[in-house]
Amino acid sequence: MLDVSLKHYLLVAALMFAAGVGVIISRRNAIAVLCGVELILNAAALNFVAFNRYSAPSGRLDGQVFTIFIIILAAAEAAIALAILLNLFQQTNTVDVDEADTLRE
Amino acid sequence: MLLTLATFLPLLGMVVVLLLPTANKNLIRWTATGFAVAAFVPIIVLTQGYGAGGDRPAVDTLRAEAAAVVAGAPAPMRAQITELLADAKSNTPAFRTFVAADAAHPTDAEKKSLAVRAKLEALEQGGAYKAWHEAWELTLAAASPIAADMRYVEYGQWIPSFNIHYMMGVDGLSMPLIFLTGLLWVLCFVYSFSIEDGVKGYFALFLLLQTGLIGVFCALDFFLFYVFWEIVLLPMYFLIGYWGGTNRLYAAIKFFIYTLVGSVLLLVAMLALYWKDGYDSFNLLTLTSLSGGFDLSFQMWIFMALFMGFAIKVPVFPFHTWLPDAHVQAPTAVSVVLAGVLLKMGGYGFYRFSYTLAPDAGISQTMVLFIGGLGVINIVYGALCAMAQKDFKSLVAYSSVSHMGFVLLGLAAMTTEGIQGSVLQMFNHGVSSAMMFLLVGVLYERAHHRDLDRFGGIGLQMPYYTGFAIIGFFASLGLPGLNGFISEVLVFMGSFNSETFFAGNSAVYGLPRWMVYLALPGVVLTAGYILWTVQRVYMGTAKKEEYKTFRDLNWREVFSLAPLAAMCIIFGVAPQLILGYMNNTLDHLRTFIVTGGGN
Amino acid sequence: MDIDFGTIMFFALALVAVVPAFMVVLARDIVRVAFWLLASLCGVAGLYILLGADFIGLTQVLVYIGGILVLILFGIMMTSKDPLRQKAGASGQRSVVTGLVTAAIVFAVLAAVVLGVGFEEGKGRSDGSPTTTALGEALLTDYVLPFELVSVLLLFVLCGAAYMARRRREDAHA
Amino acid sequence: MQNSIETARRIVAEGMSGIIPEILLCALVCVLLLADLFIRGIKPRTTAWIAVLGFVACGAALIARNGVHAEVFGWQQADGMRGMLLNDQFAWFFQVFVLATALVCIPMAMDHAAFRARRMGEFYALLAAATLGMFLMASATNLLMAYLGIEFASMASYLATAYDKRDRAGSEGGLKYVIYGSVASGIMIYGLSLIYGMTGSLHYTDIAQALHVSAATEGQLLIAAILIFGGFAYKMAAVPMHFWCPDVYEGAPTPFTAYLSVASKAAGFAVFVRFLAAFTAHGGPTFTGFGGMEFEASFGWPVIVAAAAALSMTVGNLGALWQTNVKRMLAYSSIAQAGYLLMAVAVYAAGHDKPNGGDLAPLVFYFIAYFFMNLGAFHVISVVGSRTGAVTVSDFAGLGRRAPWMAFGLGVCMLSLLGMPPTGGFVGKMQLLQTAVENNLVWLAVLAGINTAISAFYYFKLLKSMYLEKSAGGVIQSGSANLAVLALLVAPLFVLGLAFSPIAEFSRGFGF
Structure with a gap:
């Protein structure tokens, strides 16, 4: 039977990335789009960890370090997005990216 | 120093005018006129000194x-x-x-x-x-x-890191145009005393325009030339856009965009020349020295880019559509300088840049047929359009399109007479079209409309005015004895000769004679629309009571019209006065294009 | 035919990561979107551990699932009166189809890329032993600068987010 | 364990002296946040002056760093240091640039109507944080650092965009900015992960060496490059990641829009060009691509960049044609400007062996001109907007009479953005076109020329409105401080247009 190799992880990540893009394309709700972004970030992070395991020079953990930063920054980004969203919601009662359209005349 | 004075005195004038109090309109008018006169002085000195030993080769x-x-x-x-x-x-x-x-x-x-x-x-x-x-x-x-014919050369460092220099000079090609510019500005300023709205801005912009124009005709560094070329655009935009007629905003932006497209092509060509073979030079004389060695495909490329840039300015069919709009909307004095000098920037560009920087392309069959063909179209199409106009000013505008066609035709012929006629035509058209726009302006100030069908019998009411009008229109028609005749005849002689003249020369393609035949009806059409106009406007008895109240010319109008009328007659009788400046320059230029370029 | 435990685990976790990821595209309401995302992120955490990145796996559970997802759910609750009925913004079947088709194309391209020859395997293959200590050392030596900087980032993000989400008291205060 | 603590100590001790300006910015962020928290009723003016002091101190430290070439914070390898940041002339230029932009934006913020009666410490802290992020972007030599720098700058920008909480447009702009921004950065780091997989390293030097011998195919690198370009294009506001730009520029407080359009774009170019340099550092097989352009071992970058340049200028200019809102129009204009700037990068990407191919002088020069013309334009829009509430082009009607100097300044900036002599914009654009013509990108130069003509329509809309349309409004008092700032921004445009030799020489010193 097949051995689990780098390519398998990469394919899983690619699928998650594709799903994330699908979410971003099909959703208009800001929070849902944010969920799609999380999928993409996870795909990239999974890539980093897998590459770190399979093809980086031994002894170096660059990929894992990168992943930690991805997770931290994702958290910060989500916090900002939701803070702005809450503020906007207090003004307009909508979270729809398209409905928030006073900017488009 | 003379050229710098002539170029930058108006700029200084602009600054001074801007500093004057807005309310004191007469002070502004007189100051501006004073600067125009001051700028005309060095130009007179130039014309007197040129070739007479007062200059240094x-x-x-x-x-x-x-x-x-x-x-x-x-x-x-x-x-x-x-x-x-x-x-x-x-x-x-x-x-x-x-x-x-x-x-x-x-x-x-x-x-x-x-x-x-x-x-x-x-x-x-x-x-x-x-x-x-x-x-x-x-x-x-x-x-x-x-x-060889370049005089009064001024040379200095400007931007050393790009080999850009402040280099100015005049020769027989630019001298008449500089003279015309200097003269027209004085006349236009006197005529423009009637402007009441935004006097300060008007005269300031007009002075800036003069700096740009004289600079264009003097600059011998391509970069310097381009800067002046672009400086012309902006004041023109505002002059049409602010002081123009009802549809002025449209006309102004159309003028601007059209010419900007041309400028950009010019810029690309300029950069290509700078880069060519690592010469890194913007010096026009240096580039002409090298241009014979450029390969033909590069020359064709450059020629087309430069041609497009200048053709829009001339304007050559099919890029002419901005012209009637601009003319009809522009205030009188702006129309005068537009027809009188701005259009010549294009014709000047052909001679100074297109043909000297891409000589082999200019005498190739493709280009001769192309340029000649466009010339013929301009002559005939312009005349036909002029005939169809109801608006007096737009008739004169289309007559410009038609007359500038002769410039192209003579240029394509590349014979001595053809080129002389062509350059002389630029000068003559500058005089006669300026005069015609002034005439239209005078009438419009009284009637407040320009509808040809509503005029009639002006001759009875305004005899002096009509006298000037007859001179102006007949000069434009090409009546023997007036200046337009000489240049048109020279152009036709030159282009008839071209085919036989270059028959034995495999390097040069002569303008085919059938093309000249096609242009001939243009002369008849011109006579037709001008005579018809004169008849409709000036002849007959007054159609309307209102025309009975029209005053004849006042002193300002006479002052603006008289020098032009005099020039129509003088240069019709003694064209040598102008041709004398040009002959050597054009001979050398022609020899260079026909032989020097072919190496 | 021997199927080792690692292989089974991989496929199980891969399914847990990928299937919910696509359910995020398909889900009807916004709460379900969030919960499918939760499942997917758990699968990824498992994959991390399978790859020997135990610390990352735990961080994933703590920060992502414990932090970000809670934040998202919190946002959903705050901004919606009836979250289970609130559509997740997909304006019907068509946009779901668009999403799936795009996803398919993206996946096809990426699959071609990741299956290509450019990714050398096993050059410096690590053995998959726990990495917490080594990771800590890396963060405090080679990566000490980003590590410190990210603390500044979190500081101003916290202050900024607090300022942003705070009720507008300051208008009265000012 | 003891050993690594020693190592950590040594790295920090050695590295600190190399990042003094950055440390000062960190301190400034903290001081401003604390001042806002603990000093009750602190005046906006006070916090602004604290920010000015902080930026000036940072500037002094930065000037002291001029001429330094050192990698800091990293590990030693046989052939040299593998640092997080590389302090070199290239980074120095963009850092000075970003800092100067921030300094100019402070008086604009002090003057901004919506910012007058509220606590501003957090805003200036965000400005400082964004500046710090852009510092990192300019000098990052490590993918992680580049990513961190981008996020640093982005997150501060998201918050600053939505800073005016009462302003719905600002909140919407901020939300769109953060959502699209996270999409862009997600796509980018996926691409970065592929590069990491191909090379096994995050450091540019190692990446450059590894790519040289990598088995990765052209197609693989192309896809990775496209994904990565998405992230960089977002910061540069270039196609294909430009769509956030109009909403955010319109929604953000005008002083911050000015900052975004100048500093953020410059930092985007800085991080991108340095990244690109890693790809083009080592020679390889030559092949002919898009538009007859020959390029070498640059793995599709010239194609991507040239296409992005062409699309950005076209999309930006066509988009701007229909805008009535001035900030929105300038947003599209800034997309187009990114397109012009990308021309120089396309030439750069095509390799070092072409005449001036590795030369960044045109890019640097254009940015210098861009600094003055874009900030000048936003300054006027901010001042006039604060006093009259003007937002649309027609609101500027008659400005030539109502505020002659402001109108003149804005007019000059418009002409410069359009590329008319005798302004700096013309010389800058000329150099960009020249590089393109020199390097067989004539089609791109001609396209840029056509675009210039198109752009005249909308730049002139403003000129037309200011000078050719009449309005009943009275004279606007602009304030002498604002006029002084305007003079400082507009006068250099003429110097750049008429006596640019020294600046052109100066701009040559910032390549790699």
Whole structure:
């Protein structure tokens, strides 16, 4: 039977990335789009960890370090997005990216 | 110094006018007029001194500058620079290899120039490359086929890191146009005393426009030329856009966009020339010295880009559509300078740039047929359109399109008479069209409309005015004895000759005679629409009571019209007065294009 | 035919990561979107551990699932009166189809890329032993600068987010 | 364990001296946040002056760093240091640039109507944080650092965009900015992970060396490059990641829009060009691509960049044609400007062996001109907007009479953005076109020329409105401080247009 190799992880990540893009394309709700972004970030992070395991020079953990930063920054980004969203919601009662359209005349 | 004065006095005038109190309109008017007169003084001096020994030939100036540059280089390098300069022309391909060649694996062409390259590298290490380049540019400029007639040359560093210089000069091609500019500004300012709205801005912009125009005709550095060229655009936009008629905003932006498209093409061509073979030169004379060596495909390319840029300005069919709009909307004085001088920027550009920088392309069959064909279309189409106009001003505008066609036709013919006629036509049209727009303006100020069908019998009411009008319109028609006749005849003679003249010369394609036949109906049409107009407006008895109250010309109007009328007659009787300036220049130019370019 | 434990675990976790990821595209309401995302992120955490990145796996659970997802759910609750009915913004079948088709194309391209020859395997293959200590050392030596900087980032993000989400008291205060 | 603590100590001790300006910015962020928290009723003016002091101190430290070439914070390898940041002339230029932009934006913020009666410490802290992020972007030599720098700058920008909480447009702009921004950065780091997989390293030097021998195919690198370009294009506001730009520029407080359009774009170019340099550092097989352009071992970058340049200028200019809102129009204009700037990068990407191919002088020069013309334009829009509430082009009607100097300044900036002599914008654009023409990208130069003509329509809309349309409004008092700032921004445009030799020489010193 097949051995689990780098390519398998990469394919899983690619699928998650594709799903994330699908979410971003099909959703208009800001929070849902944010969920799609999380999928993409996870795909990239999974890539980093897998590459770190399979093809980086031994002894170096660059990929894992990168992943930690991805997770931290994702958290910060989500916090900002939701803070702005809450503020906007207090003004307009909508979270729809398209409905928030006073900017488009 | 004279050229700098003529160019920048108006700019100084603009600053002074802007500093004057807005409320004191008369002070502004007189100050502006004063500056226009002041700028006309050095121009008069120029015309008197040109060729009469009061000037110094460009060749001398340039050689002296080159010697000074060599003398200023580090001492150990001077001998090497002089050695390289001895054969300035044949050393030029080394530039490119110097810049780009791979020393380890040279191609054959590069091997040849490796010796020169080594010398250049030695100069670079000795810190004298810049000086050598400068001296080289000047040496080539002095050897340029159009340098012989260039006078009053001023030369100075401007942007050393891009080899951009402040270089001005005049020859027989630019002299009449500079004179025309200086004169028209004085006349227009006097005429414009009737402007009441935004006086300060009006005169300031007008003065800025003058700086741009005189600069365009004097600049011998391509970059400098381009800056002046663009400076012309902006005041024109505002002059039409603020003081124009009801549809002025549309006309102004249309004018601006059309000419901007042309400018941009000009810019690309300029950069391509600068980059070409690593010469890194904006010096027009240097470039003409080198242009014979450019390969034909490059020349075609450059020619087309430059042609487009200038053709929009002329304007050549099918780029002419901005012209009637601009003219109809523009205030009278702006129309006058637009027709009188701005259109000539295009014609001047053909001679100064297109044909000298791409001589082989200019005499190729494609281009001769192309330019000649466009000339014919301009003549006939312009006349037909003029005939169909109801608006007096738009009739005059289309007559400009038609008359500028002669410039193209004579140019395509490339015979002595053709070129002389063509350049003379630029000057003559500048005089007669300026006059016609003034005439239309005078009438419009009284009638407040320009509908040809509603006029009639003006001759009875305003005899002096009608007298001027007859001179202006007949000059434009080409009546023998008036100036328009001479240039049109020369153009036709030249273009008839072209085919036989160049029959034995395989390098030059003569303008085919059938094309001239096609242009001939244009003359008849011109006579037709002008006579018809004169009849409709000036002849007959007054149609309307209102015309009975029209005053005849006031002193300002007479002052503006009289010099132009005088010129129509004087240059009709004694064209030699203008041709005398041009003959040598145009001869050298023509010889260069026809033979020098073919190497 | 021997199927080792690692292989089974991989496929199980891969399914847990990928299937919910696509359910995020398909889900009807916004709460379900969030919960499918939760499942997917758990799968990824498992994959991390399978790859020997135990610390990352735990961080994933703590920060992502414990932090970000809670934040998202919190946002959903705050901004919606009836979250289970609130559509997740997909304006019907068509946009779901668009999403799936795009996803398919993206996946096809990426699959071609990741299955290509450019990714050398096993050059410096690590053995998959726990990495917490080594990771800590890396963060405090080679990566000490980003590590410190990210603390500044979190500081101003916290202050900024607090300022942003705070009720507008300052208008009265000012 | 003891050993690594020693190592950590040593790295920090050695590295600190190399990041003094950055440390000062960190301190400034903290001081401003604390001042806002603990000093009750602190005046906006006070916090602004604290920010000015902080930026000036940072500037002094930065000037002291001029001429330094050192990698800091990293590990030693056989062939040299593998640092997080590389302090070199290239980074120095962009850092000075970003800092100067921030300094100019402070008086604009002090003057901004919506910012007058509220606590501003957090805003200036965000400005400082964004500046710090852009510092990192300019000098990052490590993918992680580049990513962190981008996020640093982005997150501060998201918050600053939405800073005016009462302003719905600002909140919407901020939300769109953060959502699209996270999409862009997600796509980018996926691409970065592929590069990491191909090379096994995050450091540019190692990446450059590894790519040289990598088995990765052209196609693989192309896809990775496209994904990565998405992230960089977002910061540069270039196609294909430009769509956030109009909403955010319109929604953000005008002083911050000015900052975004100048500093953020410059930092985007800085991080991108340095990244690109890693790809083009080592020679390889030559092949002919898009538009007859020959390029070498640059793995599709010239194609991507040239296409992005062409699309950005076209999309930007066509988009701007229909805008009535001035900030929105300038947003599209800034997309187009990114397109012009990308021309120089396309030439750069095509390799170092072309004449001036590795030369960044045109890019640097254009940015210098861009600094003055874009900030000048936003300054006028901010001042006039604060006093009259003007937002649309027609609101500027008659400005030539109502505020002659402001109108003149804005007019000059418009002409410069359009590329008319005798302004700096013309010389800058000329150099960009020249590089393109020199390097067989004539089609791109001609396209840029056509675009210039198109752009005249909308730049002139403003000129037309200011000078050719009449309005009943009275004279606007602009304030002498604002006029002084305007003079400082507009006068250099003429110097750049008429006596640019020294600046052109100066701009040559910032390549790699």
